[in-house]
Amino acid sequence: MRAAIEQARQGGTPFGCVIVKKDAVVVSAHNTVAQDLDVTAHAEINALRKLHAQKKRVDLSGYVLYTTCEPCPMCMSAILYAGITTVVYGASINQARQYVPQIEIASHDVTAKSPHKALIIPGMLGPECLHLFEEFPQKSGK
Amino acid sequence: MRAAIEQARQGGTPFGCVIVKKDAVVVSAHNTVAQDLDVTAHAEINALRKLHAQKKRVDLSGYVLYTTCEPCPMCMSAILYAGITTVVYGASINQARQYVPQIEIASHDVTAKSPHKALIIPGMLGPECLHLFEEFPQKSGK
Numbered sequence: 001m002r003a004a005i006e007q008a009r010q011g012g013t014p015f016g017c018v019i020v021k022k023d024a025v026v027v028s029a030h031n032t033v034a035q036d037l038d039v040t041a042h043a044e045i046n047a048l049r050k051l052h053a054q055k056k057r058v059d060l061s062g063y064v065l066y067t068t069c070e071p072c073p074m075c076m077s078a079i080l081y082a083g084i085t086t087v088v089y090g091a092s093i094n095q096a097r098q099y100v101p102q103i104e105i106a107s108h109d110v111t112a113k114s115p116h117k118a119l120i121i122p123g124m125l126g127p128e129c130l131h132l133f134e135e136f137p138q139k140s141g142k
Numbered sequence: 143m144r145a146a147i148e149q150a151r152q153g154g155t156p157f158g159c160v161i162v163k164k165d166a167v168v169v170s171a172h173n174t175v176a177q178d179l180d181v182t183a184h185a186e187i188n189a190l191r192k193l194h195a196q197k198k199r200v201d202l203s204g205y206v207l208y209t210t211c212e213p214c215p216m217c218m219s220a221i222l223y224a225g226i227t228t229v230v231y232g233a234s235i236n237q238a239r240q241y242v243p244q245i246e247i248a249s250h251d252v253t254a255k256s257p258h259k260a261l262i263i264p265g266m267l268g269p270e271c272l273h274l275f276e277e278f279p280q281k282s283g284k
Contacts, residue, residue: 039190040182040191056179058176081182103219105247113245
């Protein structure tokens with residue numbers, strides 16, 4: 001999660017993500033909605049697309065995704081389609097909505113309605129992740 | 143919707159999408175998950191990304207999106223983030239799940255939980271759109 005927080009800071013946004021296998025970071029990404037002028041360029045989507053391109057396959061089972069903020073329904077659906085095994089997040093959607101408007105569907109609600117499943121671990125370094133929204137108040141874009 | 147169905151057939155998938163302004167098609171796309179090896183390459187996401195690139199802006203309000211199948215929560219979230227004004231779909235998620243596993247969150251449920259809103263018009267050429275799942279049974283990828 002420290003690497004995901006570092007990604008967020010590098011991008012000047014509250015949203016950073018890394019995907020890990022066997023305790024090694026495989027890809028890193030931050031939110032680039034504002035710079036790419038693309039609403040789909042959330043940190044998690046950017047990271048998944050990088051990993052798809054690197055591995056040249058759709059199935060990303062066996063990977064663990066760390067993200068500074070709970071995945072929104074767009075990102076959580078993509079994570080489930082890709083077969084990511086475990087999702088670890090910092091700040092929750094419910095906390096983030098104090099700073100940025102959110103679609104209020106929790107990641108576990110998306111998983112509950114999905115034929116694909118992932119283990120979700122909330123609140124890792126939560127206060128530090130939430131503080132990113134105060135560090136980067138204008139560039140959240142999520 | 144006829145143009146969206148044609149897009150789906152061109153791509154050999156049940157999923158086609160066009161985005162329209164003043165009754166003119168501005169961009170067209172189909173699902174390319176299998177060819178791009180990218181779970182995010184649904185028809186609607188591909189169409190939104192094309193329009194972002196063409197218009198060089200995040201805000202896509204004023205556009206109408208036609209899609210052969212009700213947008214999944216990934217696509218519906220992206221549509222709402224982009225500010226698309228109206229969504230018209232053919233087959234519903236509930237119908238499509240007979241053919242392809244679906245995350246069972248309806249587009250109106252995503253909209254209901256969102257600070258961004260869109261008008262959703264269901265069932266346009268529904269039977270013809272649903273029939274695409276029988277025409278292209280192996281390449282659905284959604």
